[in-house]
Amino acid sequence: MGSIRFENSGKTYGNGPGAFLALEGVTLDVADKEFVAIVGPSGCGKTTCLRMVAGFESVTSGRVLVNGKDVVAPGPDRAVVFQQFALFPWKTVEENIEFGLRNKNVPKGERRDLVQGALALMGLESHASAFPHQLSGGMQQRVAIARAYVLDPAVLLMDEPFGALDAQTRVVMQEELVRLARVQPRTVLFITHGVEEAVYLADRVAVMTRRPGRIKEVIDVKSVRTGEKWDDLERIEDVMDTESFVHLRTQIWKSLREEKIAAN
Amino acid sequence: MATEASAVGLDRNQRTDEKAVSASVAGRKLPGRSKWRKMLARPPVISALSVAAVLLIWFAATSWFQLAPAGRFPTPQEFWSSLRQSLFAGYAGGTLVGHVWNSLRLVVIGFACAFLTGVPLGLLMGSSRTAEAVINPIFSLMRPIPPLAWIPLAILWLGLGSAAKVMVIWLAAFVPSVINSYTGVRGIDKSLIAAARMLGTPRGRMIGEVIVPGALPLIFTGLRLSLQAAWTTLVAAEMVGALTGVGFVLNVAQQDIYPSMILVGMLTVGVLGWSTTWALAVVERRMLARWPQGRS
Amino acid sequence: MALTTGRSLLLATLSLLLFCTIWFLLPATGLVSEQFLPNPVAVLERIVTLIGDPFAGATLPTHLSYSFGRFFGGFLLAALIGVPLGLMMGWFPTLDALATPLLDGLRFIAPIAWVPFAALWFGTGVGGPIMIIFAGAFPPCVINAYQGARHVDVRLIEAARMLGTSNIRMITQVIMPAAIPSIIAGLRISAGLGWQSLIGAELIVASTGVGFMMVQAQANVATSTVVAGMVAIGVVGLLIDILLRRFERAVTRNR
Numbered sequence: 042m043g044s045i046r047f048e049n050s051g052k053t054y055g056n057g058p059g060a061f062l063a064l065e066g067v068t069l070d071v072a073d074k075e076f077v078a079i080v081g082p083s084g085c086g087k088t089t090c091l092r093m094v095a096g097f098e099s100v101t102s103g104r105v106l107v108n109g110k111d112v113v114a115p116g117p118d119r120a121v122v123f124q125q126f127a128l129f130p131w132k133t134v135e136e137n138i139e140f141g142l143r144n145k146n147v148p149k150g151e152r153r154d155l156v157q158g159a160l161a162l163m164g165l166e167s168h169a170s171a172f173p174h175q176l177s178g179g180m181q182q183r184v185a186i187a188r189a190y191v192l193d194p195a196v197l198l199m200d201e202p203f204g205a206l207d208a209q210t211r212v213v214m215q216e217e218l219v220r221l222a223r224v225q226p227r228t229v230l231f232i233t234h235g236v237e238e239a240v241y242l243a244d245r246v247a248v249m250t251r252r253p254g255r256i257k258e259v260i261d262v263k264s265v266r267t268g269e270k271w272d273d274l275e276r277i278e279d280v281m282d283t284e285s286f287v288h289l290r291t292q293i294w295k296s297l298r299e300e301k302i303a304a305n
Numbered sequence: 306m307a308t309e310a311s312a313v314g315l316d317r318n319q320r321t322d323e324k325a326v327s328a329s330v331a332g333r334k335l336p337g338r339s340k341w342r343k344m345l346a347r348p349p350v351i352s353a354l355s356v357a358a359v360l361l362i363w364f365a366a367t368s369w370f371q372l373a374p375a376g377r378f379p380t381p382q383e384f385w386s387s388l389r390q391s392l393f394a395g396y397a398g399g400t401l402v403g404h405v406w407n408s409l410r411l412v413v414i415g416f417a418c419a420f421l422t423g424v425p426l427g428l429l430m431g432s433s434r435t436a437e438a439v440i441n442p443i444f445s446l447m448r449p450i451p452p453l454a455w456i457p458l459a460i461l462w463l464g465l466g467s468a469a470k471v472m473v474i475w476l477a478a479f480v481p482s483v484i485n486s487y488t489g490v491r492g493i494d495k496s497l498i499a500a501a502r503m504l505g506t507p508r509g510r511m512i513g514e515v516i517v518p519g520a521l522p523l524i525f526t527g528l529r530l531s532l533q534a535a536w537t538t539l540v541a542a543e544m545v546g547a548l549t550g551v552g553f554v555l556n557v558a559q560q561d562i563y564p565s566m567i568l569v570g571m572l573t574v575g576v577l578g579w580s581t582t583w584a585l586a587v588v589e590r591r592m593l594a595r596w597p598q599g600r601s
Numbered sequence: 602m603a604l605t606t607g608r609s610l611l612l613a614t615l616s617l618l619l620f621c622t623i624w625f626l627l628p629a630t631g632l633v634s635e636q637f638l639p640n641p642v643a644v645l646e647r648i649v650t651l652i653g654d655p656f657a658g659a660t661l662p663t664h665l666s667y668s669f670g671r672f673f674g675g676f677l678l679a680a681l682i683g684v685p686l687g688l689m690m691g692w693f694p695t696l697d698a699l700a701t702p703l704l705d706g707l708r709f710i711a712p713i714a715w716v717p718f719a720a721l722w723f724g725t726g727v728g729g730p731i732m733i734i735f736a737g738a739f740p741p742c743v744i745n746a747y748q749g750a751r752h753v754d755v756r757l758i759e760a761a762r763m764l765g766t767s768n769i770r771m772i773t774q775v776i777m778p779a780a781i782p783s784i785i786a787g788l789r790i791s792a793g794l795g796w797q798s799l800i801g802a803e804l805i806v807a808s809t810g811v812g813f814m815m816v817q818a819q820a821n822v823a824t825s826t827v828v829a830g831m832v833a834i835g836v837v838g839l840l841i842d843i844l845l846r847r848f849e850r851a852v853t854r855n856r
Contacts, residue, residue, distance in 0.1 A: 095503060097503075114502075120504075125494075127496035127497055127499065129500075129514075140504055140506075144505040144510065352699070352702040355698070356702050356703070435609075438609035438610075438612035438613050439616040442613045442614075442620075449834075449836070449839040450832075450835040450838070451796060451797035451834065453713075454797075454800050454830070454834045455831070457804065458819075460819055461819055462637065536711050537801075540711045540713045540714050541713040544716060544804075545804050545805055555716070555717050556805070559717035564718070570717070571714045571715070571718070574714040578710065578711065
């Protein structure tokens with residue numbers, strides 16, 4: 042089980058007259074097994090939100106809670122998938138996935154089974170002993186996702202995970218992630234600047250304002266998805282063609298555009 | 306240095322290909338060259354010819370036509386007899402093998418000391434800001450003094466024996482080890498550190514499986530430079546004051562005005578430098594087999 | 602985790618203070634003799650004395666000027682020959698193939714090992730030391746110019762070739778400007794190695810210069826003079842590097 046709670050969270054860098062206010066009064070609840078995407082204009086602090094949940098940065102006002110407890114430091118209960126994959130280049134695919142389990146002192150036999158399961162889940166069986174640099178970007182990101190999933194984290198934090206991939210690979214990975222969310226649902230906080238990606242993947246989409254970032258509005262996608270039976274459609278482009286999808290996309294896009302215009 | 310050279314060599318070949326491609330694109334591929342000329346124009350052949358030419362010039366200038374003043378430039382025959390003399394009869398108080406053994410021993414000990422102290426210190430400075438703030442000023446204060454300038458002080462402190470030499474070799478090899486280990490840690494991708502923290506990596510494993518491997522390519526670069534510095538310093542130290550060793554051979558040969566023996570000493574220094582660098586490169590290649598190429 | 606600049610400045614000051622205190626106290630408390638390790642004040646006094654009174658035939662500034670003159674000669678020679686050679690090796694594959702095996706062979710011979718031949722061929726006054734500095738400073742000049750020339754953007758070369766650029770113009774107008782940062786980085790390494798080779802040469806042969814002064818001091822067990830020489834060498838080496846770094850910044854700024 043895993044839930045995330047931003048309680049009037051704020052972040053200021055530095056102090057005195059040179060202080061830089063990045064986030065102000067962010068309030069958002071992510072329920073157990075819910076997939077929430079955050080979109081916002083660039084530089085609005087959406088990545089900072091994620092880094093605060095991960096424990097890489099601390100809040101300077103308000104609170105950030107995971108399962109009702111304040112976040113203090115990074116830990117394997119909050120697995121992060123980075124935009125730049127962040128795989129250890131000197132470890133094989135298998136060793137990368139296994140690394141977090143070793144840190145959790147999972148016994149060897151159990152570890153092997155879990156790694157095998159994760160490899161199978163992401164379709165990586167034939168690459169188990171390859172090194173990251175021998176794989177394509179899409180495959181590397183699969184490894185990173187497997188590395189996060191295998192820890193069975195309370196929450197999964199994804200920071201523009203498909204931002205560094207080419208357009209075709211990105212589509213494949215998005216479909217993969219939807220499939221994964223159905224097989225093994227997790228609490229996910231997903232940062233992106235792609236509106237379509239957010240609508241396609243998330244149960245709810247939170248739109249952030251320009252800096253200092255706040256949550257401007259939260260749009261419910263799940264009710265539309267179940268109502269319009271998107272899950273029956275095989276491919277991403279079929280979903281994106283539905284009227285309901287286009288409508289939601291336009292609504293979020295307009296909201297975002299107001300912020301972009303105001304920022305300039 | 307050997308790997309540096311081979312890396313450059315590899316790069317060189319690729320570049321030549323690129324050049325060839327672009328040359329043919331530009332329509333400048335030279336037509337009508339005979340097979341022989343093509344054969345001769347290949348880089349390895351030219352390189353072999355170049356070495357042969359230098360040897361030939363040496364023979365011609367000293368031995369055949371006596372263009373170079375005798376007594377200042379050794380002839381190949383003199384070199385050969387000096388080499389035999391140093392190997393079998395001995396020179397400067399011992400055979401060449403004995404001198405080599407003494408020098409090699411000191412370099413290995415000094416280098417090992419530098420490796421065992423410098424790399425951990427560099428890693429510490431790279432991973433802890435406090436350690437960096439404390440150590441860096443002292444380090445920066447001592448660094449402009451070239452290791453060779455320590456030789457007189459080392460002799461005053463420790464005499465003409467092995468200890469003074471190990472001390473200056475250690476000093477010389479220490480600096481590149483520290484700097485490169487430090488830079489190596491600093492150069493580790495920040496997201497890798499973040500990933501390791503996110504994965505709950507305990508401190509010991511963080512050092513052993515993230516920081517050291519991340520810095521390893523640059524650690525080896527540092528060790529290569531350290532080894533080079535170790536040899537330079539040892540030769541200098543042995544020439545300033547010693548009773549044995551390759552540098553001592555050079556010193557005695559200089560005082561005896563014995564050019565062919567000087568050449569024997571220099572070539573010995575070169576062979577020693579080359580072979581130890583080669584040995585280090587073998588270790589490096591083994592250790593870095595897992596690392597993606599071109600990261601160092 | 603992160604340190605503020607204020608705190609790290611404080612730590613740096615404290616650590617330097619501690620270093621100087623230990624250096625001062627070791628001989629002062631009699632733990633080691635002054636003969637073994639003169640205290641920093643004694644070294645400073647010695648430097649001041651050496652500026653006026655000659656030791657080993659000359660005052661410290663005179664020794665330094667001898668050393669620097671030799672250094673400058675050898676370094677200039679290495680740069681003037683090494684940089685053009687490296688650039689040409691980068692452009693002409695034949696020259697590359699000719700020169701590389703010889704240079705690779707020479708690189709493994711420590712510059713100091715040239716001392717006997719340098720003394721034999723050019724004497725121990727000016728010529729010999731210059732040759733040794735040259736031996737130390739030459740390889741980085743060649744290597745960096747070569748690598749700089751090698752890493753010039755292929756599109757630049759193709760564009761120049763399309764415009765019918767001659768070989769000479771190609772080197773002077775295209776390759777050299779593009780290789781400047783690498784060349785200057787090489788000059789800095791060269792200067793460091795050249796300066797250190799000079800000190801080595803002066804320790805072994807030569808009858809003037811800071812290195813010679815230090816050897817004489819060592820023979821007379823004048824430890825404070827030895828340390829004074831080390832300080833002078835360090836300061837001049839640092840000044841050379843600062844000058845070259847200035848030069849580097851001035852050149853790279855206009856790009």
